[in-house]
Amino acid sequence: MSSLRVGWLFLRMGVINELQYRVNFFVQLLQSLIQVGTALVMLELVYSHTNALNGWTQPELLSLIGVQVLLGGFIHTFIQPNMQQLMQDVQQGTLDYALTKPEDAQLLISVRMVRIWQVVEIVSGVILLFVGLAGVENSIGVGDAIAFGIALLIGGVLVYCFWLVMTTGAFWVVRMENVLELFEGIYQTGRWPVTVYPGWLRYSVTFLVPIGFAVTVPAEALTSRLQWPTLVFALGFGCAAFAFTRWFWHFGLRHYSGASA
Amino acid sequence: MPDPVVHVAELTKIYKVPEREAGLRAAAKALFKRQTRDVRAVEAISFDIGPGEIVGFLGPNGAGKTTTLKMLAGLLYPTSGEARVLGHIPSKREREYLRRMTMVMGNRNQLQWDIPALDSFELNRAIYRLQRDDYLAMRDELVELLDVGDLVRKPVRNLSLGERMKVEIVGALLHRPQVLFLDEPTIGLDVTMQKRIRTFIDEYNRRHGATVLLTSHYMADVEALCKRVIVIHHGRILFDGALAALADEFAAYKTIGVVLENGGAPLDAYGEVVLNEGDRVSIRVPKAETSRVAARLLAEHEVLDLTIEEPPIEDVIESVFAQPAAQ
Known part of the structure; x- marks a missing residue:
């Protein structure tokens, strides 16, 4: 409970800090507009040739892009600034x-920073x-919505774990920035359902x-594609990833030597 | 004797540092095969510190002072040996331990840069789980002792170096720590501010019975605060004892000051004359010969007054640091 308070x-405090830099809000707004705009143009281009991509209709894929942008916003608001600070x-x-x-x-280094203007992306x-x-034909049931919530939470945890494991690498390899930039590139693959990619x-x-x-x-949860076993598997994977990340973080700490002796 | 607050036995820290020749070729080679070298930062040091003691930790840059402090604060894992503070093993970083100690580093700050210190204090209050009344009482006491006043309401970035240090110290002591590790707390501060911080440490130690381990390059800090000093050099302890005894052990010379009845007599034969003002003469003589030279002076001249002085502590420390590493 007290940890929550911390x-x-x-x-x-992060919000108070960031509110001083209002220009960032407009920069972020512009960036988001460009990002969303290019995604929409690409979507139009693809669907001018076909009605469905691997079974996904245009509105369904738009929702997927929505999830990708939303999660990207979460990463940029909460995860990335903390990991950069840690590095x-x-x-x-x-x-x-x-x-x-x-x-x-681990809690302290994960919550110290927040780039509140990136909320625009969310x-x-x-x-x-x-x-x-709104354009999807099937209606979304309560079960779908709950599954979506759980899946999104697991997704957030998994991405956090990935970042922290990578950043913990900084205890050995001092410069990790490039690896994390690589993530940005790979993250763009999330704009399409993973099923379109080769094995x-x-x-x-x-x-x-x-x-x-x-x-x-x-x-998938929102478009009634998700099988429950997948969700259960994702949950298990999420817990395992979190446990591993925590262990790895503690392992890394032992190698911290505090730059200047 | 009461249980020591800090107990260190055979504590050792060895860093592995990458090493390579200069140049592109060596850099490319190092990509594939990293050569490392062991740096023995701290080597089998042992000491105990009792409750309420203020101990000065002296040594040149790179002697191992900060490494030792960081091991005691739980930041670094010792390579071998034992460290115990308040009965805890620091590297386990148990909360009960961390709640009872603090570390202040003169060259780093922990307060948030863009916001007033008061907001950072609130954060510390949450982290240390302080009751509101305790927190306010302690905060006000520290603010008063350090004469911080309204500085806590200004964004930290707008404070001068000295002001920032005072505010940092308030933040670091809000939880009434019983053990203080102070690493160069007065570095870069002007003389008045150094004095202020010094008086404060002394006062805090007295009021709260806290144990203090302090490193400083300013001998004035050490002379004012520490009855006991531990001198560390090349990772080993060279001296552990009263500050006054340090000069006995390491000073190579003493200074004999004499006031002569008839004045002006040449005294070069007795030692190196460092001051000659009419009938007042100071002679520097090797330590071992001090009493013999003094006796000769008394026998051979009309001496009105004779004093024997230890060299200034800075000079003593300098001669200590000049010692080569023990093999």
Whole structure:
């Protein structure tokens, strides 16, 4: 409970910090508009040639893109700034202060930063999602909605785990930025359902970089494609990934040497 | 003797650092095969610190002071040996331990840069689970002791270095820690501010009975605060004892000051004359010969006054640091 309070206070402070930089809001707005615009143009282009892509209609795919943008916004708002800060702290040895606090260090390093203006991206994701869903023929049941919520949560956890494991690598390999930039590139594959990709790529973006789980599975839930066993499997995978991440983080901490001795 | 607050036995830290020749070729080679070298930052050091002691930790840059402090604060895993603080093993980073200690590093800040310190204090209050009344009482006490006043309401980035340090210290002590690890708390501060911080540490130690382990390059800090010093050099302990005894052990010379009745007599034969002002003369003599030279002076001249002085502590430390690494 108290840990939640710590998380909340950090969030609040991050927001206060960021509100000072209003220009970021407009920059972010523009960026989101461009992002959404290009996605829509691409979608139009593809569906001017076909009615369904691997069984996905245009409105369904629009919802999927909505999920992808939404989750991307979540990453940019909460995950990425914290991981970048962590990387910097490991490089410069400034992680010390987080480690001398009587609070779970993983929690502290995960909630310290928030780029509140990136919320614009989350909002545009939600809009795309609703516009897409409005065009979908089958109605969405309560079960679908719940499954969507669970799947999205698992997706968020998986992406967080992926980032933290990668960033923890900074304890050994001091410069990890490039690896994380690679993620941005790979994340764009999430704009299409993972099922359109050939086998090896499908497995990579499902298990190695968990974009398949994070984007496709929630979108499947909304479009009544999701099989319950998949959701259960995703849940198990999410828990396992979280446990592994926690272990790996502690393992990495042992190798922290605090840049300046 | 009461149980020591800090107990260190045979504590060792070895860093593995990558090493390669300069140049492109070596850099390319290092891509595939990393050569590492062991750096023995701290080597089998042992000491105990009792409750309420203020101990100065002295040594040149790279001696192993910060590494030791960081091991005691639970930031670094020792390679071998034992460290215990307040009965806890620091590297386990148990909350009960972390709640009772603090670490202040003069060259780093933990307060959020863009917002007033008060907001950062609130965060610490949540992290340390402090009751509102306790927190407010302690905050006000510290604010008063350090004469911080309204500085806590300004964004930290608008504070001067000295002001920031004071505010940092308030933030680091809100939870009434019983053990303080202070790494160069006065670095870069002007003399007045150094004095202020020094007085504060002394006062905090007295009021709360806290144990303090302090590193500083300013001997004035050490002289004012620490009865006991531990000198560390090349990762090993060279000296552990009273500050006054340090000079006895390491000073190579003493200074004999004499006031002569008839004045002006040449005293070069007794030692190196460092001051000659009429009838007042200071002579530097090797430590071992001090009493012999003093006796000769008394026997051979009309001496009105004679003093024997230890060299300034800076000079003593310098001669300690000049020692080569023990093999």
